[in-house]
Amino acid sequence: MRKGIYLLPNTLTLCGMFCGFYAILASLKGHYIYSAWAILIANIFDGLDGWVARLTHSTTRFGIELDSLSDLVAFGIAPAVLIYLWALQSFGRLGWGAAFLFVICGALRLARFNVQMGSAESKSFTGMPIPGAATVMASLVLFYDEVWGVLTGKNYVILLFPFLLAILMVSTLRYHGLKEIDPRSRKPFWLLVIVVIVLVLIFMHREIVIFIFSMAYMLWGIIENAVLFYRKRKLNKLSST
DSSP states (O other): OTTOOOHHHHHHHHHHHHHHHHHHHHHHTTOHHHHHHHHHHHHHHHHHHHHHHHHTTOOOHHHHHHHHHHHIIIIIIHHHHHHIIIIIGGGTHHHHHHHHHHHHHHHHHHHHHHHHTTTTTSSSEESOOHHHHHHHHHHHHHHHHHHTOSOOSOOHHHHHHHHHHHHHHHSOOEEOOGGGSOTTSOOOHHHHHHHHHHHHHHHHSHHHHHHHHHHHHHHHHHHHHHHHHHHHHHHHHHHHO
16 A cells, blocks of 8 residues: 555446445435446446456556455445335345345355455356346346336245345356456457347347346356256266266
Protein backbone atom coordinates (compact mmCIF):
# COMPACT_ATOMS: atom_id res chain seq x y z
CA MET A 1 0.00 0.00 0.00
CA ARG A 2 2.93 2.37 0.64
CA LYS A 3 3.91 1.99 -3.01
CA GLY A 4 0.42 3.06 -4.10
CA ILE A 5 -2.28 1.28 -6.10
CA TYR A 6 -3.05 0.94 -9.79
CA LEU A 7 -5.84 3.37 -10.58
CA LEU A 8 -7.44 2.03 -13.78
CA PRO A 9 -8.21 -1.62 -12.88
CA ASN A 10 -9.34 -0.71 -9.36
CA THR A 11 -11.59 2.05 -10.73
CA LEU A 12 -13.23 -0.48 -13.04
CA THR A 13 -13.71 -2.80 -10.07
CA LEU A 14 -15.41 -0.01 -8.11
CA CYS A 15 -17.67 0.69 -11.10
CA GLY A 16 -18.82 -2.91 -10.89
CA MET A 17 -19.46 -2.49 -7.17
CA PHE A 18 -21.48 0.66 -7.89
CA CYS A 19 -23.64 -1.30 -10.34
CA GLY A 20 -24.31 -3.84 -7.60
CA PHE A 21 -25.18 -1.10 -5.12
CA TYR A 22 -27.51 0.55 -7.65
CA ALA A 23 -29.13 -2.83 -8.32
CA ILE A 24 -29.94 -3.20 -4.62
CA LEU A 25 -31.48 0.28 -4.43
CA ALA A 26 -33.49 -0.36 -7.61
CA SER A 27 -34.83 -3.63 -6.21
CA LEU A 28 -35.89 -1.92 -2.98
CA LYS A 29 -37.86 0.61 -5.06
CA GLY A 30 -39.49 -2.14 -7.11
CA HIS A 31 -37.54 -1.37 -10.30
CA TYR A 32 -36.58 -4.99 -10.93
CA ILE A 33 -35.74 -4.58 -14.60
CA TYR A 34 -33.28 -1.77 -13.86
CA SER A 35 -31.78 -3.89 -11.11
CA ALA A 36 -31.32 -6.89 -13.42
CA TRP A 37 -29.64 -4.79 -16.11
CA ALA A 38 -27.32 -3.22 -13.53
CA ILE A 39 -26.16 -6.70 -12.49
CA LEU A 40 -25.52 -7.62 -16.12
CA ILE A 41 -23.56 -4.40 -16.69
CA ALA A 42 -21.48 -5.22 -13.60
CA ASN A 43 -20.34 -8.32 -15.51
CA ILE A 44 -18.75 -6.06 -18.12
CA PHE A 45 -16.74 -4.16 -15.51
CA ASP A 46 -15.81 -7.44 -13.80
CA GLY A 47 -14.35 -8.72 -17.04
CA LEU A 48 -12.64 -5.45 -17.92
CA ASP A 49 -10.82 -4.96 -14.61
CA GLY A 50 -9.12 -8.35 -14.77
CA TRP A 51 -8.31 -7.96 -18.46
CA VAL A 52 -6.81 -4.49 -17.95
CA ALA A 53 -4.82 -5.66 -14.94
CA ARG A 54 -3.31 -8.57 -16.90
CA LEU A 55 -2.70 -6.42 -19.98
CA THR A 56 -0.90 -3.70 -18.03
CA HIS A 57 0.80 -6.14 -15.63
CA SER A 58 -0.86 -4.36 -12.71
CA THR A 59 -2.30 -7.38 -10.88
CA THR A 60 -1.85 -6.94 -7.12
CA ARG A 61 -3.11 -8.63 -3.98
CA PHE A 62 -5.02 -5.45 -3.13
CA GLY A 63 -6.81 -5.61 -6.48
CA ILE A 64 -7.69 -9.27 -6.01
CA GLU A 65 -9.23 -8.64 -2.59
CA LEU A 66 -11.11 -5.56 -3.80
CA ASP A 67 -12.42 -7.55 -6.76
CA SER A 68 -13.78 -10.22 -4.42
CA LEU A 69 -15.55 -7.62 -2.27
CA SER A 70 -17.03 -6.05 -5.39
CA ASP A 71 -18.18 -9.45 -6.66
CA LEU A 72 -19.89 -10.22 -3.36
CA VAL A 73 -21.88 -6.98 -3.60
CA ALA A 74 -22.67 -7.07 -7.33
CA PHE A 75 -23.09 -10.82 -7.84
CA GLY A 76 -23.95 -12.08 -4.36
CA ILE A 77 -26.05 -9.60 -2.40
CA ALA A 78 -27.61 -7.70 -5.34
CA PRO A 79 -29.10 -10.74 -7.14
CA ALA A 80 -30.22 -12.24 -3.82
CA VAL A 81 -32.10 -9.04 -2.93
CA LEU A 82 -33.51 -8.87 -6.46
CA ILE A 83 -34.82 -12.44 -6.55
CA TYR A 84 -36.23 -12.18 -3.01
CA LEU A 85 -38.15 -8.96 -3.56
CA TRP A 86 -39.26 -9.98 -7.05
CA ALA A 87 -40.39 -13.56 -6.45
CA LEU A 88 -39.62 -15.05 -3.03
CA GLN A 89 -41.34 -12.77 -0.51
CA SER A 90 -44.54 -14.80 -0.67
CA PHE A 91 -42.66 -17.91 0.49
CA GLY A 92 -41.86 -16.38 3.88
CA ARG A 93 -38.88 -17.87 5.69
CA LEU A 94 -38.24 -20.30 2.88
CA GLY A 95 -37.90 -17.37 0.48
CA TRP A 96 -35.39 -15.34 2.46
CA GLY A 97 -33.58 -18.54 3.40
CA ALA A 98 -33.11 -19.37 -0.28
CA ALA A 99 -31.84 -15.86 -1.02
CA PHE A 100 -29.44 -15.90 1.94
CA LEU A 101 -28.13 -19.34 0.97
CA PHE A 102 -27.21 -17.87 -2.41
CA VAL A 103 -25.21 -15.11 -0.66
CA ILE A 104 -23.46 -17.58 1.68
CA CYS A 105 -22.43 -19.95 -1.09
CA GLY A 106 -21.34 -17.00 -3.24
CA ALA A 107 -19.05 -15.79 -0.43
CA LEU A 108 -17.65 -19.31 0.05
CA ARG A 109 -17.07 -19.58 -3.71
CA LEU A 110 -15.11 -16.31 -3.74
CA ALA A 111 -13.06 -17.32 -0.68
CA ARG A 112 -12.16 -20.64 -2.27
CA PHE A 113 -11.24 -18.90 -5.52
CA ASN A 114 -8.80 -16.60 -3.70
CA VAL A 115 -7.20 -19.52 -1.88
CA GLN A 116 -6.83 -21.61 -5.03
CA MET A 117 -5.68 -18.74 -7.25
CA GLY A 118 -2.50 -19.61 -9.08
CA SER A 119 -3.08 -23.36 -8.86
CA ALA A 120 -6.36 -25.15 -9.54
CA GLU A 121 -8.15 -21.98 -10.64
CA SER A 122 -5.52 -20.85 -13.17
CA LYS A 123 -7.63 -21.61 -16.26
CA SER A 124 -10.93 -23.34 -15.56
CA PHE A 125 -13.05 -22.72 -12.47
CA THR A 126 -13.90 -25.09 -9.66
CA GLY A 127 -17.63 -24.60 -9.21
CA MET A 128 -19.84 -22.20 -11.12
CA PRO A 129 -18.37 -18.65 -11.00
CA ILE A 130 -20.49 -16.22 -9.00
CA PRO A 131 -20.83 -13.77 -11.96
CA GLY A 132 -22.31 -16.62 -13.99
CA ALA A 133 -24.77 -17.49 -11.22
CA ALA A 134 -25.77 -13.83 -10.87
CA THR A 135 -26.27 -13.60 -14.63
CA VAL A 136 -28.70 -16.52 -14.51
CA MET A 137 -30.70 -14.79 -11.74
CA ALA A 138 -30.76 -11.39 -13.45
CA SER A 139 -31.55 -12.76 -16.91
CA LEU A 140 -34.36 -14.86 -15.41
CA VAL A 141 -36.09 -11.67 -14.27
CA LEU A 142 -35.67 -10.08 -17.70
CA PHE A 143 -36.78 -13.22 -19.53
CA TYR A 144 -39.90 -13.69 -17.39
CA ASP A 145 -40.89 -10.05 -17.77
CA GLU A 146 -40.38 -10.18 -21.53
CA VAL A 147 -42.31 -13.43 -22.07
CA TRP A 148 -44.99 -13.47 -19.34
CA GLY A 149 -45.04 -9.98 -17.85
CA VAL A 150 -45.53 -9.19 -14.17
CA LEU A 151 -44.98 -12.07 -11.77
CA THR A 152 -47.95 -12.84 -9.50
CA GLY A 153 -48.34 -15.45 -6.78
CA LYS A 154 -45.92 -18.22 -5.87
CA ASN A 155 -43.67 -19.74 -8.48
CA TYR A 156 -41.91 -22.89 -7.24
CA VAL A 157 -39.70 -23.16 -10.32
CA ILE A 158 -38.16 -19.77 -9.57
CA LEU A 159 -37.72 -20.83 -5.93
CA LEU A 160 -35.46 -23.67 -7.08
CA PHE A 161 -33.00 -21.36 -8.84
CA PRO A 162 -31.24 -19.92 -5.74
CA PHE A 163 -30.85 -23.41 -4.26
CA LEU A 164 -29.51 -24.90 -7.50
CA LEU A 165 -27.11 -22.04 -8.18
CA ALA A 166 -25.87 -22.07 -4.58
CA ILE A 167 -25.04 -25.78 -4.86
CA LEU A 168 -23.30 -25.31 -8.20
CA MET A 169 -21.13 -22.47 -6.85
CA VAL A 170 -19.72 -24.55 -3.98
CA SER A 171 -19.52 -27.76 -6.01
CA THR A 172 -16.32 -29.17 -7.47
CA LEU A 173 -17.72 -29.18 -11.00
CA ARG A 174 -15.39 -27.71 -13.61
CA TYR A 175 -16.61 -24.61 -15.44
CA HIS A 176 -14.78 -22.89 -18.26
CA GLY A 177 -13.83 -19.21 -18.26
CA LEU A 178 -12.78 -16.58 -20.79
CA LYS A 179 -9.18 -16.89 -19.59
CA GLU A 180 -8.98 -20.18 -21.47
CA ILE A 181 -9.40 -18.30 -24.76
CA ASP A 182 -6.16 -16.91 -26.17
CA PRO A 183 -7.06 -13.79 -28.23
CA ARG A 184 -3.63 -13.84 -29.91
CA SER A 185 -4.09 -17.27 -31.49
CA ARG A 186 -5.79 -17.79 -34.83
CA LYS A 187 -9.39 -19.02 -34.78
CA PRO A 188 -11.45 -20.72 -37.52
CA PHE A 189 -13.56 -18.47 -39.75
CA TRP A 190 -16.84 -20.06 -38.67
CA LEU A 191 -16.23 -18.90 -35.12
CA LEU A 192 -16.31 -15.27 -36.26
CA VAL A 193 -19.60 -15.96 -38.05
CA ILE A 194 -21.09 -17.42 -34.86
CA VAL A 195 -19.97 -14.39 -32.83
CA VAL A 196 -21.62 -12.04 -35.33
CA ILE A 197 -24.86 -14.07 -35.28
CA VAL A 198 -24.91 -14.05 -31.48
CA LEU A 199 -24.42 -10.28 -31.38
CA VAL A 200 -27.26 -9.76 -33.87
CA LEU A 201 -29.57 -12.01 -31.85
CA ILE A 202 -28.71 -10.13 -28.65
CA PHE A 203 -29.63 -6.83 -30.28
CA MET A 204 -32.89 -8.31 -31.59
CA HIS A 205 -34.06 -10.24 -28.52
CA ARG A 206 -31.54 -9.44 -25.79
CA GLU A 207 -33.61 -10.58 -22.77
CA ILE A 208 -34.37 -13.98 -24.27
CA VAL A 209 -30.92 -14.60 -25.77
CA ILE A 210 -29.00 -13.63 -22.61
CA PHE A 211 -31.18 -15.96 -20.54
CA ILE A 212 -30.71 -18.83 -22.99
CA PHE A 213 -26.94 -18.40 -23.00
CA SER A 214 -26.71 -18.12 -19.22
CA MET A 215 -28.80 -21.27 -18.82
CA ALA A 216 -26.70 -23.03 -21.46
CA TYR A 217 -23.54 -22.14 -19.52
CA MET A 218 -25.03 -23.49 -16.29
CA LEU A 219 -26.27 -26.72 -17.90
CA TRP A 220 -23.10 -27.23 -19.96
CA GLY A 221 -21.05 -27.45 -16.78
CA ILE A 222 -23.38 -30.11 -15.37
CA ILE A 223 -23.49 -32.14 -18.60
CA GLU A 224 -19.74 -31.94 -19.27
CA ASN A 225 -18.85 -33.06 -15.76
CA ALA A 226 -21.39 -35.89 -15.92
CA VAL A 227 -19.79 -37.12 -19.16
CA LEU A 228 -16.29 -36.86 -17.67
CA PHE A 229 -17.41 -38.76 -14.56
CA TYR A 230 -18.96 -41.50 -16.72
CA ARG A 231 -15.81 -41.84 -18.84
CA LYS A 232 -13.58 -41.95 -15.76
CA ARG A 233 -15.75 -44.57 -14.16
CA LYS A 234 -15.73 -46.62 -17.35
CA LEU A 235 -11.93 -46.45 -17.57
CA ASN A 236 -11.62 -47.55 -13.93
CA LYS A 237 -13.81 -50.56 -14.61
CA LEU A 238 -11.75 -51.50 -17.66
CA SER A 239 -8.46 -51.15 -15.76
CA SER A 240 -9.71 -53.27 -12.87
CA THR A 241 -10.75 -56.17 -15.14
